[in-house]
Amino acid sequence: MAKAKVIVFANQKGGVGKSTAVMNLAAVLRERGKTVLAIDLDPQHTLTDFWGVTEPQYTTYDLLMSDGEWRAYETDINGYTNGPIIPAGDQLAAAELELMAGSPSWGLALTTALEPIKPHYDYILIDSLPSLTVLAVNAIWAADGIIVPCQTEIAAFNGMQLLFTTMSRTIGKIRKRYQMLDQVIAIQPTRFDGRIAHHKNVLEGLRQLYGDKVSAPVKATIKYSDGSASHLPITIYAPEERAAWDDLADRLERWADNGEK
Ligand SMILES: Nc1ncnc2c1ncn2[C@@H]1O[C@H](COP(=O)(O)OP(=O)(O)OP(=O)(O)O)[C@@H](O)[C@H]1O
Numbered sequence: 001m002a003k004a005k006v007i008v009f010a011n012q013k014g015g016v017g018k019s020t021a022v023m024n025l026a027a028v029l030r031e032r033g034k035t036v037l038a039i040d041l042d043p044q045h046t047l048t049d050f051w052g053v054t055e056p057q058y059t060t061y062d063l064l065m066s067d068g069e070w071r072a073y074e075t076d077i078n079g080y081t082n083g084p085i086i087p088a089g090d091q092l093a094a095a096e097l098e099l100m101a102g103s104p105s106w107g108l109a110l111t112t113a114l115e116p117i118k119p120h121y122d123y124i125l126i127d128s129l130p131s132l133t134v135l136a137v138n139a140i141w142a143a144d145g146i147i148v149p150c151q152t153e154i155a156a157f158n159g160m161q162l163l164f165t166t167m168s169r170t171i172g173k174i175r176k177r178y179q180m181l182d183q184v185i186a187i188q189p190t191r192f193d194g195r196i197a198h199h200k201n202v203l204e205g206l207r208q209l210y211g212d213k214v215s216a217p218v219k220a221t222i223k224y225s226d227g228s229a230s231h232l233p234i235t236i237y238a239p240e241e242r243a244a245w246d247d248l249a250d251r252l253e254r255w256a257d258n259g260e261k
């Protein structure tokens with residue numbers, strides 16, 4: 001039976017394209033015949049909105065706080081089926097405090113909750129939130145691999161480096177010699193505009209520092225906002241933009257095939 005690889009999309013900086021990456025990579029992997037579960041671990045529930053799930057009965061709050069049956073949702077909108085997803089709701093913010101108050105092993109709640117789900121999918125893609133919080137630590141802890149979308153601007157670059165050092169320190173207190181960068185499958189440059197010198201400089205800086213971990217840049221275009229507002233991945237909404245997503249999927253599959261768990 002398949003045992004899902006758990007992939008977390010993380011960057012401490014907001015608005016860099018984490019949720020966009022989960023939606024589009026899930027679509028490409030599903031095209032390739034893979035079974036993919038998306039999980040929205042952000043109380044802003046952007047990914048859930050991209051999917052078009054409204055007022056779900058079961059959310060990631062339930063996933064974290066109860067050990068009962070789990071549920072995933074699919075949506076069928078504009079002729080496209082998005083799914084499955086475990087959506088987020090407003091109450092997810094409360095999970096942070098409840099986890100901290102409820103258990104000394106607060107960092108492991110997601111890892112534990114995913115165990116019964118893993119046999120059902122090839123990949124579980126987790127959309128994390130733009131902060132270093134209890135939920136973010138839970139996500140990184142549960143990850144087999146991490147994908148870091150990074151806008152080609154210096155603030156996103158700095159946010160990413162802060163994420164690496166803070167997570168390495170936090171998780172390193174428990175897992176000896178933990179280095180978050182070792183778990184990074186790809187750093188995906190996002191919202192890249194080749195006409196802007198600053199973007200080119202940051203892309204160059206990323207490549208110098210992280211070499212082969214840097215995947216094909218995602219072009220800055222309004223098609224992403226328009227596509228996700230229509231609940232459609234870029235492969236359907238604007239297939240001419242798909243090369244960056246095929247590259248990211250290739251990298252993920254190579255990593256998975258090498259058994260790097
Ligand atoms: N390549 C791109 N070009 C232009 N706009 C983009 C691109 N990628 C994403 N966007 C848009 O930028 C906004 C932020 O993207 P997204 O929600 O994916 O970022 P995020 O990192 O998940 O944000 P947050 O940190 O708030 O969770 C959205 O409106 C999205 O449609």
Ligand SMILES: [Mg+2]
Pocket residue numbers: 018019020042046047127128129
């Ligand atoms: Mg997001």
